[in-house]
Amino acid sequence: MIKPVMTALLIICLTLTVAYAEDRRPLIGITPSFSNNSIQLNNDYVDAVQRNGGIAIILAPTEDENTIDAYIRMLDGAVFSGGPDIPPDFYGQQPHPTSQVMEKARFEFESRFIKRFLDAGKPALGICLGMQFSNVCRGGTLIQDIPELVSKKVTHRDGTMYTNLHPIAVAPGSLLEQVLQTRSTRVISRHHQAAGKIGSGLTPVARSSDGIVEALERTDGVFGLFVQWHPESMKDADPVHTARIFTALIKAARAQKSPDTEW
Numbered sequence: 638m639i640k641p642v643m644t645a646l647l648i649i650c651l652t653l654t655v656a657y658a659e660d661r662r663p664l665i666g667i668t669p670s671f672s673n674n675s676i677q678l679n680n681d682y683v684d685a686v687q688r689n690g691g692i693a694i695i696l697a698p699t700e701d702e703n704t705i706d707a708y709i710r711m712l713d714g715a716v717f718s719g720g721p722d723i724p725p726d727f728y729g730q731q732p733h734p735t736s737q738v739m740e741k742a743r744f745e746f747e748s749r750f751i752k753r754f755l756d757a758g759k760p761a762l763g764i765c766l767g768m769q770f771s772n773v774c775r776g777g778t779l780i781q782d783i784p785e786l787v788s789k790k791v792t793h794r795d796g797t798m799y800t801n802l803h804p805i806a807v808a809p810g811s812l813l814e815q816v817l818q819t820r821s822t823r824v825i826s827r828h829h830q831a832a833g834k835i836g837s838g839l840t841p842v843a844r845s846s847d848g849i850v851e852a853l854e855r856t857d858g859v860f861g862l863f864v865q866w867h868p869e870s871m872k873d874a875d876p877v878h879t880a881r882i883f884t885a886l887i888k889a890a891r892a893q894k895s896p897d898t899e900w
Contacts, residue, residue, distance in 0.1 A: 663713035663890035665691040668750070668767070670720050671698045671743040681869040682718055689883040691890065698746035705750050714760040714890030717751055717767025719867060722830060725781060728773045733781035735829060748774065755861065760889035762882065763863035765828050768853060771863045775836025782829050783849060801826055802874065805851045811842035812854050812862060816885040817878065824851070824866035825874060831865060860889035
């Protein structure tokens with residue numbers, strides 16, 4: 638009798654373990670701002686991740702290589718958040734007078750983490766600065782000030798946080814079109830820089846009417862969606878838009894859950 642009972646218990650335990658693993662919400666790392674020795678993050682990022690099925694993990698900036706490796710192993714996906722400008726010398730340019738460069742601690746962390754996370758092939762959503770950093774980490778460059786160097790036709794930043802919406806056109810057949818289920822939409826925007834030369838393995842999939850690249854995707858089939866606008870801030874203006882963007886990330890992360898995560 639003991640052997641059949643033990644076998645039954647083993648089957649039950651294995652079944653529960655598999656069911657638990659399949660049900661586990663994916664862990665999504667979010668890069669925060671770092672200013673005056675303080676970690677800061679708009680709660681819209683956390684809310685968007687957790688409302689749409691993920692567990693948000695705020696990543697403390699570090700230059701420690703072992704910690705960065707541990708982050709990458711642990712996480713199922715990541716959101717590269719918005720923030721100040723990337724030091725222009727990182728992509729081979731002299732600073733424009735309008736540059737507002739991020740703190741050194743954030744730069745030293747994200748320049749390492751984002752490149753290695755992308756190289757690891759894990760699902761990623763880049764937002765505003767996060768899109769720009771993804772492009773630069775793949776060998777691309779930036780337009781340092783849209784109004785002076787391109788055009789003032791579209792207001793990409795007007796000093797408000799949640800009301801500056803403008804239209805964009807989405808490329809047919811793109812992942813972004815699949816996610817948003819449309820070829821045109823309006824987005825909340827607050828940036829003065831944009832992608833210049835496009836980095837390796839990325840392709841433009843949305844533009845505003847002035848020709849500015851509004852979104853990039855990976856070309857290798859890995860989920861990598863990088864947008865110049867702020868979908869996390871559109872939960873009131875267009876909640877469906879927010880949900881579709883973040884649900885797509887969570888779905889991709891769930892499909893590729895890290896084996897190094899215990900819970």
